[in-house]
């Protein structure tokens with residue numbers, strides 16, 4: 001009798017353990033499988049959702065990229081300095097890798113960027129005697145570069161930032177004069193680049209891209225440039241507003257006014273490099289070790305408001321791309337203040353969705 005009881009007891013204990021293990025596993029599986037909404041699916045009726053990447057982050061971000069993003073931009077790999085660092089020596093492997101990734105996952109690619117005053121090697125502007133080349137030579141080199149990039153990536157890239165940051169920040173100055181392109185070719189280098197790009201790939205959408213593009217002074221100069229190009233019959237299909245913004249600036253009203261004015265130009269708008277710094281621009285405000293709950297809430301509120309505005313303009317905004325994927329890799333950790341950690345994106349350093357993610361998908 002006693003023995004029977006012991007056996008029964010043991011049996012009951014084993015059953016209980018089995019039951020608890022099964023329950024535990026089921027709960028874990030459920031938690032692991034808990035699906036968060038996909039950004040690109042939520043925004044499918046509105047616009048593409050993109051991210052800037054380097055070839056080196058593709059593995060780490062693979063899951064996030066496939067689930068949430070429908071468009072990619074090469075953070076640096078397509079820039080002049082990356083593909084043609086030394087005369088006659090080309091390196092395409094990083095850009096090729098990103099393009100292959102985009103194509104194999106049915107993602108769009110934005111081409112960034114063909115002609116820019118920055119990240120362009122000195123040899124482009126010099127002859128064999130290290131003297132400055134003249135306008136004709138530089139126009140030829142511009143054409144070669146544009147043709148080369150568009151031939152190589154034209155099948156994958158649907159929209160190109162043909163010219164980046166040609167407008168001056170200086171009051172009273174229109175085009176940026178501290179640009180070798182401007183100095184050697186002259187004012188018409190912008191128009192020349194667009195015409196060459198159109199000739200190289202008549203199907204491609206051609207964009208002008210700039211920062212501070214919603215600030216009234218710069219906005220008005222960008223609009224002037226686009227109107228001049230349009231009046232001269234230069235092929236331009238869109239304007240890229242970089243969107244390196246912060247928790248404090250610019251105001252939603254400033255962004256709204258700029259969107260209204262750009263929309264009147266009859267071209268597409270891409271938000272090309274979106275991130276929301278948790279610091280006011282360039283302040284030496286004490287660095288944070290981690291973002292407080294209050295900061296994360298404020299960021300969520302700002303992102304929510306900004307995306308609500310973007311949705312209102314979804315007839316003209318066709319792509320919203322973030323400058324990065326998650327807070328473990330952002331240029332803002334070193335700019336404008338070196339070694340100052342920042343948390344500007346929708347996913348945190350552990351690639352988990354932040355409050356800002358939820359305010360963008362829940363509306």
Ligand code: GLA
Nearest residue numbers: 075112164211242244273331
């Ligand atoms: C600008 C450029 C980008 C990139 C960012 C900072 O906005 O357009 O290519 O260099 O600055 O990372």
